[in-house]
Amino acid sequence: MYHLFTADWAEALRQAIDSDPTFNSAGASWKWPAAFVLTPTPSLGVGQDVAVQLTLDGGRCTEARIITAPEVNAPFVFRADYPTWKALAEGKLDALSAVMQRRVSFTGSLPRLLGNAAAAKALVACAQRVPTYFPDLPA
Numbered sequence: 001m002y003h004l005f006t007a008d009w010a011e012a013l014r015q016a017i018d019s020d021p022t023f024n025s026a027g028a029s030w031k032w033p034a035a036f037v038l039t040p041t042p043s044l045g046v047g048q049d050v051a052v053q054l055t056l057d058g059g060r061c062t063e064a065r066i067i068t069a070p071e072v073n074a075p076f077v078f079r080a081d082y083p084t085w086k087a088l089a090e091g092k093l094d095a096l097s098a099v100m101q102r103r104v105s106f107t108g109s110l111p112r113l114l115g116n117a118a119a120a121k122a123l124v125a126c127a128q129r130v131p132t133y134f135p136d137l138p139a
Helices: 007-018 021-026 082-089 095-100 110-115 117-129
Strands: 034-038 050-057 060-068 076-080 105-107
Touching (some): 007 117, 034 082, 076 095, 082 117, 095 110, 095 117, 110 117
Antiparallel strands (some): 034 050, 050 060
16 A cells, blocks of 8 residues: 555556556547645645646656655646545545535646546546555544
8 A cells, every 4th residue: 555645656656547548548638747736734744735746648647756846847736635635536526526616726727627527537547546545634
C-alpha cells in the first residue's frame, strides 16, 4: 500500500494510467499536463501544499512527480483537502461532480475538461486502483 501523495504513490499512479486501456483510448486526444494538489493537513504531517504533476500525452502518462505547489505549471490543476482526495480515491465521490460543486478547486479550461470527461473519469478510475493507505483523520 502506498501513502497518498508520495513519490511511490505517484509512480504507481503513473503505471496504472499508462497501462490502462480505457485511459489509453479515452485520453488519446489529451495532450496537457495535469496536477493534483493536496492542501495542508498538519494532523497528517502535511504542512504545506503537495502536488503530483502528471505528464499526459495521447493516452499515456510518461511522468508523475511530487512537487511543491509553486512548481506546478500544468494547465489543469485540481486542488482539494485530504477528506476530498480520500473520498475520490475510494470511489465515494465523482470527480466531475466534485469540481462542479467546488469541493475540488479547479484551474484550467472547464470546457476542455468537460470535452474530455471520459478521459478525466478514466484517470480517476486509475487512481482508485492504486492500493492506497489512508490514515484516519482525528476526531
